[in-house]
Amino acid sequence: MIVTLIRHGQTDWNLAGRIQGSTDIALNETGRQQARDAAAALDPSIATAVYSSDLQRANETARIIAAAHGWNGPHIIAPLRERFFGEAEGLYNHEFLERFGPWATAEVPGAETRAEIRVRISAALRDVVAHAESLGIDPTTRLIAVSHGAMIAELLRSLTDGAYPLPGEGIANGSAHDFFVTDDDIRWLSPVVAD
Template identity: 50%
Template sequence: MTSLLLVRHGETDWNRQRRIQGSTDIPLNEAGRAQAADAARHLRDILDTNAPVAMAASDLGRARETAQIIADALGVGGVGVYPDLRERAYGEAEGLRPEEFSERWGSWDRAEVPGAEAWPDVRRRVLRGLRSAVGDARSRTAPGTSTVIVVSHGALIREVIRHASAGEFPLDGERLPNGSIHRLRFEHDHLSLLSYEAAEDALRMTATTEAVAPAGRTA
């Protein structure tokens, strides 16, 4: 059994400008580097320090730099780079803002964008990449339970979560923040979702609201 921790890369200028990045290789900005350092601190808190840890990343620069910042902070030697873990290619939509996308192609869910990678192909690719990352980690580390930290991209991580939860998550319109961490189990070539940060934030918000809600009211 392998514990998979999927981390979305830190912020880029295109993230800040709400531009569609896809396979365009946009580097981290300073805020993104700070988010990567924050993710490393969070990972240090939740990792089993006695279990072997491996690092893997998409081959796009924003993911590789995020992974290297985390690896350096955790003392993990080396980051495996996997092109199969890169973001979905959005074809002619890359570089556009959402409103520009809507003007050209309408609804995001039903749009057929020239040059965009089909979602079934994305899913096959990312699952192949995760199998390779886990297999390589197992060959490099001690037998038994291990942990692989995988730094990838928002749409790709959403597709993995959707696959692992049989379509139950993420919720419609839910955005996975830069630097967010999502936990899965990889066992006998099967993925199971343990938690993802957007859902954890929602649960914390609900608990806080209920705690301060006046008696007789529901939040």
């Protein structure tokens, strides 16, 4: 099945440059508008089910998207939740850099590793597909899943041998990425770029 993975809308902590991780922060008004914009960008004929992590910023984004199209859900898939950042949770980005150094090489006590994230997000996408199959959803149907920036970024890094996202580049709030998901394969359906 194809799963469209969407990053939740903006929160006040996103705006302030604070690391949320698994801290449960609500959307702000900009985030709610980003969720409406994400819904408007989706073809209303492509999906029947919406999934989200158990954190309220993802769940509210998913509820807005589902309501806009009359789709089922959101169904909660807890492993879609954001990376646990250990001692970095709640820090401002500049505090993180001062304390732990550059993101790419930082080792944060108590934080999930990139390898752990890759295993978890891959399993979460397979859980989404398995749940949809248990509901009898047509396998040609696209599924929508709302997750978090670090999770989506790490999945993309694992599927592109680190080529995307570029260093210092994040996953935008409300952005969408399509993946083809089976029991033994996950592929990013990236846009074709002309030479």
